[in-house]
Each structure stands twice: as structure tokens, then as C-alpha cells.
Amino acid sequence: MLLAVDIGNTRIKAAVFEDTVLAEKFVFDKNDASVEAEKIFQKYPKIAHSILSSVGKEQDSLFLLLKEKTKMFGVNRDFTFPFQNNYSTPATLGIDRMVLASGAVMQFPGCNRLIIDAGTCVTYDFVDSENKYQGGAISPGLRLRYESMHNFTAKLPLLYPEMPDKFIGNSTAASMHSGVVNGLLYELEGFISQYKQQYQDVTIILTGGDADFLAKRLKNTIFANSNFLLESLNFLYLYTIKK
Ligand SMILES: Nc1ncnc2c1ncn2[C@@H]1O[C@H](COP(=O)(O)OP(=O)(O)OP(=O)(O)O)[C@@H](O)[C@H]1O
Ligand SMILES: CC(C)(CO)[C@@H](O)C(=O)NCCC(=O)O
Ligand SMILES: [K+]
Structure with a gap:
């Protein structure tokens, strides 16, 4: 299972995926990021991987949590995009x-x-x-x-x-x-x-x-x-x- 996380300018959106199927989507405030992420991991203990993209603002506690709980991939500018x-x-x-x-x-x-x-x-x-x-x-x-x-x-x-x-x-x-x-x-x-x-x-x-x-x-x-x-x-x- 994969947790995809989109840190936007205002809110954070996250979704749990089983292969190509979206199992559940979550939307939360930046201030609640790690608490909400903890809840997701409790509900879906099979999440082993995560992928994260952010418009720029740092989210250190969420970042650390994802690193601790999953094999995390952070999308950045050095990534080889398919275009x-x-x-x-x-x-x-x-x-x-x-x-x-x-x-x-x-x-x-x-x-x-x-x-x-x-x-x-x-x-x-x-x-x-x-x-x-x-x-x-x-x-x-x-x-x-x-x-x-x-x-x-x-x-x-x-x-x-x-x-x-x-x-x-x-x-x-x-x-x-x-x-x-x-x-x-x-x-x-x-x-x-x-x-x-x-x-x-x-x-x-x-x-x-x-x-x-x-x-x-x-x-x-x-x-x-x-x-x-x-x-x-x-x-x-x-x-x-x-x-
Ligand atoms: N609770 C909410 N907080 C903020 N925007 C909301 C909320 N509920 C609905 N919206 C609508 O969603 C829009 C913001 O979209 P979205 O959540 O995709 O933005 P974002 O989190 O800043 O992401 P991005 O930075 O990628 O645009 C607003 O224009 C607003 O009309
Ligand atoms: C335009 C936003 C704010 C939209 O989220 C973001 O993509 C961003 O910060 N872009 C940088 C400027 C640019 O894309 O040219
Ligand atoms: K946008």
C-alpha cells in the first residue's frame, strides 16, 4: 500500500492507494499534519511506501513521520519527469x-x-x-x-x-x-x-x-x-x- 501526500498552499491532501485503486482520501489542515497522518497509519497498517510532493513549504514533522513509517519518496526538481x-x-x-x-x-x-x-x-x-x-x-x-x-x-x-x-x-x-x-x-x-x-x-x-x-x-x-x-x-x- 502507498500513501500519496500533496502539500498544497493551503491544505494537505493524502490518499491511500492499493495498486491503481484509491482506497481513501483525506484532507487536512497543515497544523494537524502529523496527528492526521498517524491516524491514517493506524487505520492502514499495510502502508509501506509513500510519495510526497509539496509546493514548497516545509512540513518537517510530517516528513519525519513518513520517513520513519515508510520508504518515502519526495518528488523534487532533480527527478526525471516523463516530459x-x-x-x-x-x-x-x-x-x-x-x-x-x-x-x-x-x-x-x-x-x-x-x-x-x-x-x-x-x-x-x-x-x-x-x-x-x-x-x-x-x-x-x-x-x-x-x-x-x-x-x-x-x-x-x-x-x-x-x-x-x-x-x-x-x-x-x-x-x-x-x-x-x-x-x-x-x-x-x-x-x-x-x-x-x-x-x-x-x-x-x-x-x-x-x-x-x-x-x-x-x-x-x-x-x-x-x-x-x-x-x-x-x-x-x-x-x-x-x-
Ligand atoms: N476548508 C477549505 N479550505 C480551503 N479551501 C477550501 C476548503 N473547502 C473548499 N475549499 C476550496 O478549495 C480551493 C482550494 O483548493 P485546494 O484545496 O486544491 O488548494 P490547496 O490546498 O492550496 O492546494 P494547491 O496549493 O495545490 O492549490 C479554494 O479555492 C476553496 O474554494
Ligand atoms: C502556482 C503555484 C502557487 C500553484 O500551486 C505553484 O505551482 C508555484 O508556486 N509555482 C511556482 C511558479 C511557477 O510555476 O512558475
Ligand atoms: K493550484
Whole structure:
């Protein structure tokens, strides 16, 4: 059994895998990391291996625990990823984006892929059919948009994401929901259309904490899978590390 751990900018996501099957997924706060991980090991004593990727912030206690309990593999920049990296600043490319690109290459061979991760930030990553990683875009995530508007104005309240029923917001709340949610949906549709125009056949994968919420309203055909990063870690372990 494998424990895959994704340390994001806000939360930690972990999943227990038995070969290619995801047995259970866990989401927890960074402050509870080692306590929650201990619970996972109690529930699944057969976990012998782990794979971890982090957007950068250190999680020393979790790291030590994984090292103590499992044969741990930490994904870092020196790893031989299954794509050619054409980013002009590869040293600053997020590890999470590299894991997502790897997962897309392994799960969707031979096609152009656009991976969209709607998390703290929304990232767009494009890997062409020759497995060349080209780059993409980074924009503020859903929650970040609400929080920024509240934090950087005098009058705007802090709201939680709500699907607007109207396009024309007729109150402060309705205007903010329309601006944030419809705004992000237009952004997604706009990017997707542009990639499709340029590359015709593009497989689109939507993941991250807001994937399910956003997928409901997207017109384009996409694969929505909020576990895509964890599954990509499992694929990396199964097909590039284990063998
Ligand atoms: N308890 C929660 N805490 C934070 N975000 C939440 C929570 N529940 C739902 N979300 C939604 O999930 C989004 C964040 O996604 P996710 O959990 O993938 O981010 P993350 O942990 O920072 O990971 P990453 O850094 O990879 O984006 C937010 O925009 C928010 O709308
Ligand atoms: C963009 C985020 C914050 C998304 O999690 C992360 O991938 C990151 O810190 N990236 C570094 C910058 C870059 O990818 O070019
Ligand atoms: K993200």
C-alpha cells in the first residue's frame, strides 16, 4: 500500500492507494499534519511506501513521520519527469505543476493536454502530443478572489463561493458572486477555447479543490477529477519509481 501526500498552499491532501485503486482520501489542515497522518497509519497498517510532493513549504514533522513509517519518496526538481520541460525558468516551475503534467502524460498518452488546477491559485499547464511541457498560466483561485476583495476594500464583505443564479448581480452579494464565479468561468472557457483553436484536439483535465463546483457550469467537455494530483503521484510511483 502507498500513501500519496500533496502539500498544497493551503491544505494537505493524502490518499491511500492499493495498486491503481484509491482506497481513501483525506484532507487536512497543515497544523494537524502529523496527528492526521498517524491516524491514517493506524487505520492502514499495510502502508509501506509513500510519495510526497509539496509546493514548497516545509512540513518537517510530517516528513519525519513518513520517513520513519515508510520508504518515502519526495518528488523534487532533480527527478526525471516523463516530459520534456520547455519552460524558460524550469528552476521556478512549481513541483505540483510538474506532477500534474506527468500524470497527464501517463494517463492520456499521445495527445495534447491542458491540465487546469483550481486550487489556491488556478494553474493552466499545457503538454503537447510530443510530451513537451510548454507552460500555461497562473491566476488567483476562487477563494483567493473573494478574500482579496474583502481584504483590499473598505466595504466588501467576506463571502463564500456560491453559484450565481443571475448574470446581472442586483445586490452586493449577487454582484460579488457574479464577478468571482462567472468571472472565473469566463476565464476558464476563454482559455479552453484559445487552446482548442490553436491545437484542435486537446484533452482537458480539471482538478483542485474547486473542480467539482466549477465543472457543473462549464460548457466545454472536460475530465473533472479532484484527485488528479494524488493519482498522478501514484502513477509516478507505480511506473517510474517502483520499477
Ligand atoms: N476548508 C477549505 N479550505 C480551503 N479551501 C477550501 C476548503 N473547502 C473548499 N475549499 C476550496 O478549495 C480551493 C482550494 O483548493 P485546494 O484545496 O486544491 O488548494 P490547496 O490546498 O492550496 O492546494 P494547491 O496549493 O495545490 O492549490 C479554494 O479555492 C476553496 O474554494
Ligand atoms: C502556482 C503555484 C502557487 C500553484 O500551486 C505553484 O505551482 C508555484 O508556486 N509555482 C511556482 C511558479 C511557477 O510555476 O512558475
Ligand atoms: K493550484
